[in-house]
Amino acid sequence: MDIDRLNWKILKCLQENARLSNAEIGRRVGVSSPAVSERIKKMEDLGLIEGYKAIVSPFEVGYQLKAIITLRAFMGKLKPFLEKVKTYDEVVNCYRITGDENIVMEVVLKNQKHLESFIDQLIIYGESKTQIVLSDVVKQKEIKSLK
Amino acid sequence: MDIDRLNWKILKCLQENARLSNAEIGRRVGVSSPAVSERIKKMEDLGLIEGYKAIVSPFEVGYQLKAIITLRAFMGKLKPFLEKVKTYDEVVNCYRITGDENIVMEVVLKNQKHLESFIDQLIIYGESKTQIVLSDVVKQKEIKSLK
DNA sequence: AATGAAATTGTATAAAT
């Protein structure tokens, strides 16, 4: 697909605030609301826009800890883990990666006790390493046009 | 703040599709649209809802590679890096963490060449380790009520 | 804190360029 300058402007608006009306986006980018609506629909249909999400603060809803946990899966345990991990409410993001560890996860937890019980769940799948997140330096940065 | 059952229902809707109208959310959760509107506004004001973002597919817009890069900063180089990293378009997420490495980043890249030049930029700040993402297992999972 | 009603604004569709 060709993502022209206008579509990038629309994507910028939607990445900043997905709840903007088509009319408001139209005002900001200089086209009518039906034009915005059509372009958004096309980008959705093409899978370029995967969805729209409210960003909920884990801290504000009671998750006091965030951790990055890597897993080096035991023989034959990677596939079962890939299924199981989808069921964990604590796992916000999970990637399969190259290298010594097979998995890296971003996890939200209530407290130390919760962290302990979460890590305990992992021992049947492999060796885990946990690093506590001290601060978010960059958070869900907008995807920009590559030059 | 008290997040009652109704607010969690609203948060669930907004995490699934942030562009749902208040009227539609109201229909789904069983209240009027002004009630939805007021509750959302309050959750925004309290910082419980941090914003609404369109999820753009990095792959579909031309970023063929995703990587997890950790950085062990040189003495006196962590602070400068924390500022610099905000300016990198490639860095989607960046966390300061405990442990041997100081930083973990999720990075999107066009190709190997782009990866190489990105890593080259890091050498003045510290020692980096790169792991290529093979697949997204869990992607921006919804934050749920803790029991 | 939620509803119902009125005014404003936004959306969706179709016709035209």
Place this chain on the structure above:
DNA sequence: ATTTATACAATTTCATT
């Protein structure tokens, strides 16, 4: 592919409970 016109729907404000 975008605009304008129009009918329908949603949002906002406010009075009411």
